Amino acid sequence: MPLKTYVSEKPKIAYSCYFTRNREGEQFVPEHVFSYQVSGVFTMTAGEKQMVFNEGDFRFIRRNQLVKFVKQPPTNGEFKSVSVYLDQQTLRNFSIEYGYKAAGHYEGDAVIMLKSNGLYKSFMQSLLPYQQDDVVMNDKLQDLKLREAILLLLQMQPELKDILFDFSEPGKIDLEGFMEKNFHFNVQLKRFAYLTGRSLATFKRDFEKVFKLTPSRWLQQRRLQEAHYLIKEKGKAPSDVYLELGFEDLSHFSFAFKNKYGIAPSKL
Structure with missing residues (x-):
């Protein structure tokens, strides 16, 4: 089953659903992504590090990354995940409104396993009815959900500030x-x-x-x-x-x- 996205322009909230077989691929990740693994197993490789996300796990993928992935449905089930794409313009607007700035440049992992908690789960579950009922989320509601996601990430893991509000482009590297x-x-x-x-x-x-x-x-x-x-x-x-x-x-x-x-x- 193909990826379902409910957006007017760029995919800001996306639902992924696959049946019966593993799906492998690779992609360039241009924006930060906050994701919830609803069911199945998601294996992601970035650089030399591989991470495995099981049902109920949350992850954060930094922008400007090259990744490989495997999506594995459970036995007699389906692979499901929901992702929120935190684009640069939304984050810049948020930074101006709330006064957030990066204190330094983050040099850690490209993919971060987020600490599971009830607030993350409640937020992600609030997005699922839009997929299940085929209801299109309008732009204003999408923007509210993105702002909610940013506030939630900052409350639960304040250290993400140095990633979310670092607007610099890649520097010249080896x-x-x-x-x-x-x-x-x-x-x-x-x-x-x-x-x-x-x-x-x-x-x-x-x-x-x-x-x-x-x-x-x-x-x-x-x-x-x-x-x-x-x-x-x-x-x-x-x-x-x-x-x-x-x-x-x-x-x-x-x-x-x-x-x-x-x-x-x-x-x-």
């Missing part, structure tokens, strides 16, 4: 370290450039200085190298590896692999 951690994400080069604090032109120029290859060429070579390791040393199947490493389809992966190593991945 290119080699970032790419080694994130080469397996299938995103456009402009996204890599943004996350490393560079314009696209500067990213390409710096990249060739560091790696002595174009970004596209290096990404393919690095992904194929990792694929060879996972198949030969870890015994993984090519059908499990190609998506994990950012290839769009199995045939393209197999062709590129055979072209580099002289043997099809299935024969390795």
